[in-house]
Amino acid sequence: MITVNGTPHQITNPEMKLSTWLREVLSLTGTKIGCDIGVCGSCTVLVDDLPLRACKLLLKNLEGKSALTIEGLALPDGSLHPIQQAFIDCGAIQCGFCTPGMVLSAYALLIKNPSPSRIQIRQAIKGNLCRCTGYQQIVDAVMAAAQRMRATNQDQ
Numbered sequence: 001m002i003t004v005n006g007t008p009h010q011i012t013n014p015e016m017k018l019s020t021w022l023r024e025v026l027s028l029t030g031t032k033i034g035c036d037i038g039v040c041g042s043c044t045v046l047v048d049d050l051p052l053r054a055c056k057l058l059l060k061n062l063e064g065k066s067a068l069t070i071e072g073l074a075l076p077d078g079s080l081h082p083i084q085q086a087f088i089d090c091g092a093i094q095c096g097f098c099t100p101g102m103v104l105s106a107y108a109l110l111i112k113n114p115s116p117s118r119i120q121i122r123q124a125i126k127g128n129l130c131r132c133t134g135y136q137q138i139v140d141a142v143m144a145a146a147q148r149m150r151a152t153n154q155d156q
């Protein structure tokens, strides 16, 4: 059994990569596959609150674990999470291919450290490669999201 965005699923494809299973079986295509060899970070999802590369994880090793994908980050009323909204507001997106993984890495940081420095943000997202925007706006977005989340005492 693996729980994805709060919904439990039986593991029936134990040799399948988590990234492939999310996209092709659960149709959760927010998880992107870039390099597929663990380099780019675009497939990042949270597993038990840790940002991990889904293209490096086999389902058989995830028994009893919980995964959060970008589709599970929206608020209960369906509105965007403050990190997602901050990426839009700060212009931290161009093609958007890196964005789901970037947002989830940022989320993993902010649930542990609500007031990160810019250096701590850069360290948290260093495994997520962006080919489009430059990192300035991305760091700005995570700073803005942290401020908004602190203001509302909101982690989800």
Ligand code: FES
Residues within 6 Å of the ligand: 032, 033, 034, 035, 036, 037, 038, 039, 040, 041, 042, 043, 044, 053, 054, 055, 056
């Ligand atoms: S697709 Fe997984 S790290 Fe690049």
Ligand code: FES
Residues within 6 Å of the ligand: 092, 093, 094, 095, 096, 097, 098, 099, 129, 130, 131, 132, 133
């Ligand atoms: S926005 Fe295109 S790779 Fe980051």
